[in-house]
Amino acid sequence: MPRPPARPSLLRALVLALVSLLVVSSLAACSSAVKEASSGSEDSGPTDGGTLRIGSTNDIVPASIFTNSSDAANTLIGAVYDSLIDYPQDSLDPQPRLATSWEVAKDGLSITLQLRDDVTFHSGREFTSKDVEFSIKTWADPTWTVQLQRTAAAVTGFDTSDPHAITLSFDHPLSNIFDLLDMLPIIDSESFDQLKEGKAYVGTGPFVFTSWTPSSKLEFTRNDDYWGDEPHLDGIEVDIVSDPQAQVSQLRSGQLDLITGASNRDLETLGKDDSYTVTPFDGSVQQIYVGADLANPDLQDVKLRQAIAYALDRQRIVDDVFRGQGTPINLPWPDYSPAYDAKANETYAYDPDKAKELVSQLGSHPTIPLAYSAGNANYEAVAQIVQSDLEAVGIKTELQPVENSQFIKQLIGGTFGGLWILQHGYAHYTPSTLAVSAYPFNADKNASHFVDKQYKEDADAAWERVDGSDSGAVEIYQRLNKDLLDNLFLIEIALLHFTVASSDQVHDLGMSKRGELDLDAAYLSK
Amino acid sequence: MSESLLDVAAPEASDPDDQFDTRRRPGIWTALGRGKGLAGLILIGVVVALGLLAPLLAPHSPTEQIPGANLVGPSGAHWFGTDEVNRDILSRTLYGIRTDLLVVFLAVPIGAAIGILVGLVSSWWSFTDVIAQRVFDLVLAFPTLILAIALTAFVGPGLRTVFFVIVAVELPVFGRLTRTSVRTVREMPYVEAAHVIGAGSLWQLRRHVLPNSLEPLLVQLAVSMSVAVFIEGAMSFLGLGVRPPQPSLGSLIRDGVRNMYDAPYFAVGPLALVVALVLGLLLVSQALAEARRR
Numbered sequence A: 001m002p003r004p005p006a007r008p009s010l011l012r013a014l015v016l017a018l019v020s021l022l023v024v025s026s027l028a029a030c031s032s033a034v035k036e037a038s039s040g041s042e043d044s045g046p047t048d049g050g051t052l053r054i055g056s057t058n059d060i061v062p063a064s065i066f067t068n069s070s071d072a073a074n075t076l077i078g079a080v081y082d083s084l085i086d087y088p089q090d091s092l093d094p095q096p097r098l099a100t101s102w103e104v105a106k107d108g109l110s111i112t113l114q115l116r117d118d119v120t121f122h123s124g125r126e127f128t129s130k131d132v133e134f135s136i137k138t139w140a141d142p143t144w145t146v147q148l149q150r151t152a153a154a155v156t157g158f159d160t161s162d163p164h165a166i167t168l169s170f171d172h173p174l175s176n177i178f179d180l181l182d183m184l185p186i187i188d189s190e191s192f193d194q195l196k197e198g199k200a201y202v203g204t205g206p207f208v209f210t211s212w213t214p215s216s217k218l219e220f221t222r223n224d225d226y227w228g229d230e231p232h233l234d235g236i237e238v239d240i241v242s243d244p245q246a247q248v249s250q251l252r253s254g255q256l257d258l259i260t261g262a263s264n265r266d267l268e269t270l271g272k273d274d275s276y277t278v279t280p281f282d283g284s285v286q287q288i289y290v291g292a293d294l295a296n297p298d299l300q301d302v303k304l305r306q307a308i309a310y311a312l313d314r315q316r317i318v319d320d321v322f323r324g325q326g327t328p329i330n331l332p333w334p335d336y337s338p339a340y341d342a343k344a345n346e347t348y349a350y351d352p353d354k355a356k357e358l359v360s361q362l363g364s365h366p367t368i369p370l371a372y373s374a375g376n377a378n379y380e381a382v383a384q385i386v387q388s389d390l391e392a393v394g395i396k397t398e399l400q401p402v403e404n405s406q407f408i409k410q411l412i413g414g415t416f417g418g419l420w421i422l423q424h425g426y427a428h429y430t431p432s433t434l435a436v437s438a439y440p441f442n443a444d445k446n447a448s449h450f451v452d453k454q455y456k457e458d459a460d461a462a463w464e465r466v467d468g469s470d471s472g473a474v475e476i477y478q479r480l481n482k483d484l485l486d487n488l489f490l491i492e493i494a495l496l497h498f499t500v501a502s503s504d505q506v507h508d509l510g511m512s513k514r515g516e517l518d519l520d521a522a523y524l525s526k
Numbered sequence B: 001m002s003e004s005l006l007d008v009a010a011p012e013a014s015d016p017d018d019q020f021d022t023r024r025r026p027g028i029w030t031a032l033g034r035g036k037g038l039a040g041l042i043l044i045g046v047v048v049a050l051g052l053l054a055p056l057l058a059p060h061s062p063t064e065q066i067p068g069a070n071l072v073g074p075s076g077a078h079w080f081g082t083d084e085v086n087r088d089i090l091s092r093t094l095y096g097i098r099t100d101l102l103v104v105f106l107a108v109p110i111g112a113a114i115g116i117l118v119g120l121v122s123s124w125w126s127f128t129d130v131i132a133q134r135v136f137d138l139v140l141a142f143p144t145l146i147l148a149i150a151l152t153a154f155v156g157p158g159l160r161t162v163f164f165v166i167v168a169v170e171l172p173v174f175g176r177l178t179r180t181s182v183r184t185v186r187e188m189p190y191v192e193a194a195h196v197i198g199a200g201s202l203w204q205l206r207r208h209v210l211p212n213s214l215e216p217l218l219v220q221l222a223v224s225m226s227v228a229v230f231i232e233g234a235m236s237f238l239g240l241g242v243r244p245p246q247p248s249l250g251s252l253i254r255d256g257v258r259n260m261y262d263a264p265y266f267a268v269g270p271l272a273l274v275v276a277l278v279l280g281l282l283l284v285s286q287a288l289a290e291a292r293r294r
Helices: A010-039 A071-079 A129-140 A149-153 A177-183 A192-196 A246-251 A264-272 A302-311 A315-319 A351-360 A376-391 A404-413 A431-437 A455-464 A469-485 B002-008 B029-032 B035-050 B091-124 B124-142 B144-155 B159-185 B189-196 B201-237 B251-258 B264-293
Strands: A053-054 A097-106 A112-117 A155-159 A163-170 A207-213 A218-221 A235-240 A276-292 A326-328 A368-373 A397-402 A419-424 A490-503
Touching: A010 B091, A053 A071, A071 A207, A071 A218, A071 A235, A112 A129, A129 A155, A129 A315, A149 A155, A149 A177, A149 A431, A149 B124, A155 B189, A177 A264, A192 A455, A207 A235, A246 A264, A246 A368, A246 A490, A264 A490, A276 A302, A302 A315, A302 A351, A302 A376, A302 A469, A315 A326, A315 A376, A315 A490, A351 B251, A368 A376, A368 A404, A368 B264, A376 A397, A376 A419, A397 A404, A404 A419, A419 B264, A431 A455, A455 A469, B029 B035, B029 B264, B035 B091, B035 B264, B091 B124, B091 B201, B091 B251, B091 B264, B144 B201, B189 B201, B201 B251, B201 B264, B251 B264
Parallel strands: A053 A235, A368 A397, A368 A419
Antiparallel strands: A097 A112, A112 A163, A155 A163, A207 A218, A218 A235, A276 A419, A276 A490, A326 A490
């Protein structure tokens, strides 16, 4: 008869517990030592070499490369191209880049720019004033649906007699001319046909485009002949990872060094981990908003739009979805903008009772579609909170998740047919840029189908000025603010900052005011 | 996926006595009353009961956003915690079962009924057979998720799309299975005898052919129902399924994965229920298949 297994004695159990404790402690010590070794990448100054692997949510679309509608396209533009001037993050004071100096005529009808004479394109061709003319004319071409198309088209004269200087003439003064010069990438005319097909992107920037595998990756190498300080990185690889959650996982597993699409919830979590760095860029802001397509008869009554504006609990959206990294707003401007008005910015403070009262004056109305970009956790959460807030005051909506590229087409084509949730930029530039350029705001043609004589007059008045920040301009911006608040074709929710997450080995990241990663000085520690 | 399902429920050589007749073949019903069959039915029963009793069991509405309860961990007030827009996960899970049950017990039988009808008709007349088989080939050529993505591009995401996809996926499975069974049964002497004495095609189909082809279809039905749970889950996980704020087990798992690092408890409840439902349906199908082979 087999002997039954002996029951462990108290002594044996104690020994077992002690050994277990010892093993667990040793493992913990080992793992913390490993972590210390791996995460303790003490920064000993810039080092050369390495390829920075960036996770981007949306691939480039060659036909929309200049529309600021994809994070991968923004990275490409920032890496490959140079602009004529650069705005610092916190002001609209132009700084030299390809243009070394400039002079605006007193009547504001022309500007003369002196250009660098030591710059070559990646093809080896010399950069001249003709390239500035070509780039502006490309942006003025409606085919490219560039948001600053109207401003580019307002440049009507080009004096390129000096290859290293150019005089641009305008039909009327352009208060936002430096915005154009900041955003405009200088494009190589010789390879332009290949640019249209997505085969070549030739600029004068710090990195050279080498390949694009659609829906997979973009690759760049260092421009050894860069006119500025030579970049530290050997190259950049932009991996298209459409799922933001997958981006986070790939960052955690070391497959990516930097991600641009993480939700604020994930950014908060990564920020608590010493192995990662979360970098907000305060000067590059975006505003999340609810758009209203006035082609839908149900949205034409401004009382309904006012009810929506009062019904939104913006502070809750900022706290719960954006984890406190934002500011509730009624108007798009950041506080350093000449159009900023603190009092007007609280016109539609959260007031569900007032919203209910407005809705009761409207009588019955059908369910309104509420579209948002699918697959983005932030948008999905905001859409559900907005839907709940509106339902609480008697406005029924139906959520419509739309694939991102389709969503951008709807924005550009103005085919939403109801409400939509998205982010816009440009409010951190000269205020007229927003009113005459951004798809949702453009007084000539916008995604809301909002046409208003007064709004157009005020937008044009703000635009057709020499100075975009003097007292006369501020007076016009007050009128523009009234137009925006009275008509509410766009209902602002919150002002947000561009934020990226990276491994602790990535250093000296920058971001332009345009929202493009600035990797000129970035490096990877060993 | 579909081909393997056909393998699972591949029809066996028909025997005139091998009818779906409870008086002579108690095995099938007996199989459901013991062992795997009983375990499967209990699992399905528990999940169905939780879904049906959701209005009584759920502490909150599935869409209620509770002030101040943002991603709260499991507690007495919220057994499964709360989600990123302050909703009680337990309540959403219980109501989410209903969405899956709707898909399982409505979309699959509809797809099966249409498939069986098409299979019967196509197997009886050769010209309809050619058309039906090519259509089936076309549908089966698409992996389920590719079909779902294509269909979503046309009709947009939502429960309706999940229904369409499941019906479209199940239709050829049941059509092919019915056709194979019918082509075997129709060669049986008793069917020929019915034909000789002047019985019409429809009568022969209804009286002899269909009843004798039911067994493999029943097994397939249970397998297809478990697959439907996966399809709903996969579509909702990819954002092609039910639209927010409507809950489903798949969409809850997706939300759980999004919060995996901070709130690992989020997906546990929905995952356990999906496992229970799928396991229950597979156990039932296995019990039925084993009973057939006896």
